Each structure stands twice: as C-alpha cells, then as structure tokens.
Amino acid sequence: MASPIRWRSPLRGPWLTSVLGSVLLVxxxxxxxxxxxxYVAYGEQxxxxxxGWLHLPTFDWPTDPSWLFRLTQGLHVGLGLVxxxxxxxxxxxxxxRLFVFPPARSVAQALERLTLLxxxxxxxxxxxxxxxxxxxDYVFGFSFYTAHYYGAWVFVVGFVSHVALKLPTMxxxxxxxxxxxxxxTRRADTTPEPIDPEDPDSLVPTDPDAPTMSRRGLFALxxxxxLLTFALTAGQTIGGPTRQLALLLPRGLDSxxxxxxxxxxxxxxxxAVDAASTGSSWRLSLEAGDTTVTLDREQLLDLAQHTAxxxxxxxxxxxxxxxxxxxRLRDLAAQVGLAEPTGAYVxxxxxxxxxxxxxLNAGQVTHDDALLALQVNGVDLSLDHGxxxxxxxxxxxxxxxxxxxxxxxxxxx
Amino acid sequence: MASTxxxxxxxxxxxxxxxxxxxxxxxxxVGYVVATVGLDALWDPDVWWQSMAVWFVGxxxxxxxxxxxxxxxxxxxxxxxxxxxxxxxPLVNHVRVxxxxxxxxxxxxxxxxxxxxxxxxxxxxxxxxDQDPFLVRWLLLVLAAYLLSATLYAVRSVRAxxxxxxxxxxxxxx
Numbered sequence: 012m013a014s015p016i017r018w019r020s021p022l023r024g025p026w027l028t029s030v031l032g033s034v035l036l037v038x039x040x041x042x043x044x045x046x047x048x049x050y051v052a053y054g055e056q057x058x059x060x061x062x063g064w065l066h067l068p069t070f071d072w073p074t075d076p077s078w079l080f081r082l083t084q085g086l087h088v089g090l091g092l093v094x095x096x097x098x099x100x101x102x103x104x105x106x107x108r109l110f111v112f113p114p115a116r117s118v119a120q121a122l123e124r125l126t127l128l129x130x131x132x133x134x135x136x137x138x139x140x141x142x143x144x145x146x147x148d149y150v151f152g153f154s155f156y157t158a159h160y161y162g163a164w165v166f167v168v169g170f171v172s173h174v175a176l177k178l179p180t181m182x183x184x185x186x187x188x189x190x191x192x193x194x195x196t197r198r199a200d201t202t203p204e205p206i207d208p209e210d211p212d213s214l215v216p217t218d219p220d221a222p223t224m225s226r227r228g229l230f231a232l233x234x235x236x237x238l239l240t241f242a243l244t245a246g247q248t249i250g251g252p253t254r255q256l257a258l259l260l261p262r263g264l265d266s267x268x269x270x271x272x273x274x275x276x277x278x279x280x281x282x283a284v285d286a287a288s289t290g291s292s293w294r295l296s297l298e299a300g301d302t303t304v305t306l307d308r309e310q311l312l313d314l315a316q317h318t319a320x321x322x323x324x325x326x327x328x329x330x331x332x333x334x335x336x337x338x339r340l341r342d343l344a345a346q347v348g349l350a351e352p353t354g355a356y357v358x359x360x361x362x363x364x365x366x367x368x369x370x371l372n373a374g375q376v377t378h379d380d381a382l383l384a385l386q387v388n389g390v391d392l393s394l395d396h397g398x399x400x401x402x403x404x405x406x407x408x409x410x411x412x413x414x415x416x417x418x419x420x421x422x423x424x
Numbered sequence: 425m426a427s428t429x430x431x432x433x434x435x436x437x438x439x440x441x442x443x444x445x446x447x448x449x450x451x452x453x454v455g456y457v458v459a460t461v462g463l464d465a466l467w468d469p470d471v472w473w474q475s476m477a478v479w480f481v482g483x484x485x486x487x488x489x490x491x492x493x494x495x496x497x498x499x500x501x502x503x504x505x506x507x508x509x510x511x512x513x514p515l516v517n518h519v520r521v522x523x524x525x526x527x528x529x530x531x532x533x534x535x536x537x538x539x540x541x542x543x544x545x546x547x548x549x550x551x552x553x554d555q556d557p558f559l560v561r562w563l564l565l566v567l568a569a570y571l572l573s574a575t576l577y578a579v580r581s582v583r584a585x586x587x588x589x590x591x592x593x594x595x596x597x598x
Contacts, residue, residue: 138483143535146535147535147541147544153475164457243532261545
C-alpha cells in the first residue's frame with residue numbers, strides 16, 4: 012500500500028476487519044433502532060420537536076410490557092457503551108487506509124471518503140455526547156437532544172452506505188479465513204493474512220513485525236473490554252444487588268435503605284419546588300371540557316387506592332423498580348365525568364424546564380396501573396420523588412412521569 | 425458496446441454507476457439532515473468550540489490524529505523493549521491488558537473520575553455523596569488490574585522455568 016508509514020502489526024487484514032465489522036453489523040442496528048424508538052416513546056415531548064422526515068413511523072407508545080422502555084433504553088445506552096472496545100478495535104484495524112497517499116485516486120474514492128467521515132464522525136460524535144450526557148457533563152454547550160438525534164442520522168446514512176459498499180467484501184473476506192481455526196492458533200503460529208495482488212489498498216502489511224499477540228488474543232482483549240464495560244454498567248439498568256457493580260456511574264452509588272431511597276433524575280431543589288407550595292395549601296386541579304374539580308391530598312387518599320410494582324426508566328439508561336400506591340388516572344377522569352378518556356395533559360408545580368408538563372396517550376391514561384401515586388413502598392413520597400403526588404405509568408419514559416403534579420386536563424368525549 | 429461504455433465510465437469515475445448513485449444519495453440525505461438541523465444550530469458564533477460542527481470534526485481529529493498516534497507510539501515503545509528481552513514469557517501483554525483496561529474505563533467514566541458536571545450532577549442526582557468516590561474507585565480498579573496481570577505473569581514465568589526450554593513458546597518459532 013502506498014503509505015508513508017510502515018504498518019507493523021501482522022494481525023491487520025481484511026479477514027480481521029470483517030470479523031470485527033460483522034459484530035458491529037449485527038449489533039449497531041439494535042443501538043440505532045432503540046435510539047429512534049426512544050424518540051417515539053417521548054411522544055409529544057420528543058426533542059428536537061420538528062425533525063421533518065427524520066423519524067420512525069410514529070405510534071402511540073405502548074404500556075405493556077411495563078419494562079418496555081427499560082429494555083429499549085437500557086439496550087440503547089448499555090449496548091452503546093459495551094460496543095466501544097469493538098468500535099475502537101475496528102478503527103484500529105482499518106486505520107492504515109486513513110494515511111494512504113494520495114488520499115484518493117479517483118472521484119469514487121474521494122466521495123467514499125466523505126461518506127466515511129459521516130460514518131466515523133457520526134459514530135464518535137454519538138459516543139462522546141452519549142457518554143458525557145449520562146454523566147451530566149454538559150461541557151459541549153449545545154442541546155444534547157438535538158446533537159445526539161441529528162448526529163445519529165448522519166451516522167445512519169454513513170453506516171448504511173458503508174454496509175451497502177462493503178458487504179460483498181466482508182462476506183468474501185470472512186470466507187478467506189476460518190474463525191474456528193484462528194481460535195486454535197497460538198501467538199507463535201500466527202501469520203499475516205495472504206496479500207491479495209488484485210487489491211492495491213490491502214490492509215495486510217507488506218513488512219510486518221513478528222506477532223506479539225495472536226488473533227484469538229486480540230479477540231479476547233476486545234471481548235474482555237466489552238465484558239468489563241458490561242460488568243461496570245449493567246447494574247444501573249438491572250438494579251438489585253448488581254447496582255453496586257456500576258462502580259463508576261452515578262446510578263451505581265448507594266442511595267440508602269429507606270423506602271424513598273432510590274435514584275431521582277431531578278431534585279425538588281433543582282425544580283424550584285419547595286415545602287410551601289406542596290404543603291397543606293396544595294390542591295390538585297382536574298379538568299375536562301368546562302368541568303373543573305379541585306381535590307386536596309386527604310380527598311385523594313379517600314379515593315380507591317391501587318398498588319402497582321413498576322419500573323421507572325430514564326433515557327440515560329438507568330432504571331429502578333418500586334411499589335407505587337395511588338389513585339388510578341381513569342378514576343380521576345371519572346371525577347370530572349369522563350368514563351373513556353383519550354388522553355391527558357399533566358402539569359407540574361415546576362415552572363421552568365423542558366419537562367414541567369407531559370401529554371399522555373389513551374393507553375397511558377386508561378391502563379390499570381396508570382397512577383397518580385401518593386405513596387411509594389408504603390410511605391408518602393419524599394419531596395424529591397414528587398410529593399404530594401406524581402404520575403407513574405407503565406413503560407413510559409421516566410421523565411414523563413411528572414412529579415409535583417398541579418393539574419391534569421383529561422381529553423375525550 | 426455496453427461493456428465498453430461501462431469500462432470507460434468506471435475508468436473515469438473509479439467505480440460502477442451504482443456506486444455513484446449510492447454516494448450521491450448519501451450526500452443528499454446528509455444534506456437534508458444538515459438543512460433540518462439548520463446552520464444556526466451547527467455553529468455557535470459566540471463560543472466557537474461549543475458548536476456541533478466543531479465537535480463532529482473534533483471527535484474524528486481527536487481519535488485519528490491524537491488518540492491513535494498516542495497509543496500506537498506507547499505500544500511501539502513497549503514492544504521495542506521486548507525485542508531485547510530474553511524472558512521466556514513475554515511481558516508485553518501483561519502491561520498492555522491492564523493499561524488498556526485503565527484507558528477504556530477512563531474514556532468511559534472520566535466525567536465522574538475528574539468530578540466534572542458540578543451543579544448539573546447535583547441537581548440531577550440529589551445524592552448526599554458528591555462525585556468523590558469515583559476517583560478512588562477507579563484507581564483501585566486500575567491497581568487491581570495491574571496486580572492481577574503481574575500475578576499471572578509471575579505464575580507463568582515460574583511454570584515456564586520448570587519446563588524444558590524447547591517446549592516454551594519462543595517468538596519467531598514457526
């Protein structure tokens with residue numbers, strides 16, 4: 012290959028790149044689709060709001076199974092992190108191509124370089140913004156939602172065109188070697204891949220060093236990196252005793268043993284909600300058409316109470332399952348004369364912020380376990396968890412489960 | 425006739441016609457994405473380095489022209505040491521593996537380790553603890569990785585010394 016650099020690793024070659032590529036070919040679509048599903052799950056609250064044609068077909072986000080968003084978003088964040096070693100190894104395996112001179116010998120190659128910039132730039136941009144977001148480091152200054160959403164589309168375009176171009180090469184290269192054979196080959200017996208005389212840009216080095224690692228050693232290294240990442244992140248989604256394994260993530264920290272000691276995504280302090288506005292003067296306003304009913308907390312507690320064990324799952328990938336008790340949303344709709352509500356608009360006492368209100372779809376209002384929760388794990392909600400009352404609906408993205416509810420306007424005939 | 429046209433075309437362009445269609449379709453789609461985001465959102469004239477466009481290109485530059493050269497050079501220095509060594513068990517991977525584990529965990533979790541986030545972190549989590557535990561935990565994790573690797577190296581070295589020299593895995597053997 013025409014390159015000013017001498018590439019030394021005897022492991023590089025189309026077969027190795029194709030093995031790493033095939034792992035990403037299978038797993039990346041899961042990260043992409045779960046990410047786009049998250050946009051659908053946010054419904055009316057999806058950000059950025061107007062994305063033209065750049066979204067999946069929209070549908071009412073379901074309420075069954077209750078762990079649906081926990082699964083999709085846990086996969087999106089978790090798999091995204093776990094794949095980082097594979098991505099880095101894949102980039103390492105093809106990096107000689109970056110330094111080829113001249114950079115392009117034809118118009119076709121120049122255009123292909125541009126699409127590779129979409130692919131690699133999009134991927135790295137998504138990793139960087141995602142990693143910073145789940146740890147609340149907003150050093151980038153711009154809107155995370157806008158950046159991560161549109162960055163994803165640039166990546167998707169680069170990914171699809173790269174797969175369309177390289178799939179035949181990948182299949183051919185995979186056939187040129189045997190994974191089973193390679194997994195039996197020790198370092199001392201590891202040889203470079205055969206050089207294809209037809210391919211002037213072959214990844215196989217012309218003058219390699221002796222191997223310091225076998226290919227199975229490299230696979231073990233990459234797989235081990237992914238396994239380590241899994242061990243250090245999965246706990247924030249799976250919860251229970253595994254949570255403390257998420258040693259280096261905020262949601263792996265010990266919140267305590269009390270009934271209200273589980274993670275929040277926003278404190279009352281941050282929402283500027285205080286004890287005065289949530290004290291005895293607090294009233295819940297229920298509305299439908301021209302009807303308005305106002306209830307205080309005692310009156311809510313006198314209504315039929317229902318208990319449900321439901322997860323609350325954050326877009327950041329973490330989740331926590333708790334036992335919630337409160338009034339069914341459809342019972343509240345009945346208070347204002349609506350037997351069959353088709354939706355609801357919930358507003359919080361919180362005055363500022365993107366998620367101070369939320370639109371609920373028909374399923375989210377009428378589900379048996381869709382609650383205005385007053386208690387959690389048998390005690391009153393703490394102020395940080397939304398006292399005096401909060402929404403909890405199965406499978407709804409965490410942040411849409413409005414805390415410190417001030418009013419609910421039901422829709423329907 | 426058709427094949428002559430095809431050959432002439434591919435010589436001029438460098439690939440088949442459908443390659444060009446795919447490239448143009450990709451560029452058109454990304455053009456649509458850029459138009460939908462709006463140039464205002466991509467570029468912040470007040471703080472240039474907080475622009476999406478800068479971060480997009482910056483991510484590539486940081487990986488390709490900083491991260492890769494740094495780790496390649498570090499590995500080169502490590503591998504060169506090995507060339508003069510006569511040890512029966514090569515040390516190189518016993519340094520590589522824990523170093524990579526340290527680098528990977530730092531890349532993934534540096535905001536917590538370096539106590540970044542500040543108010544945003546406190547507002548979001550409301551945890552009594554701040555980010556203090558992360559640095560110590562990470563250092564312990566890295567220490568454990570190096571210790572484990574060193575222990576394995578010691579065990580392998582002892583076992584190799586007990587075996588006759590010919591049976592060991594010498595570099596350069598066929």
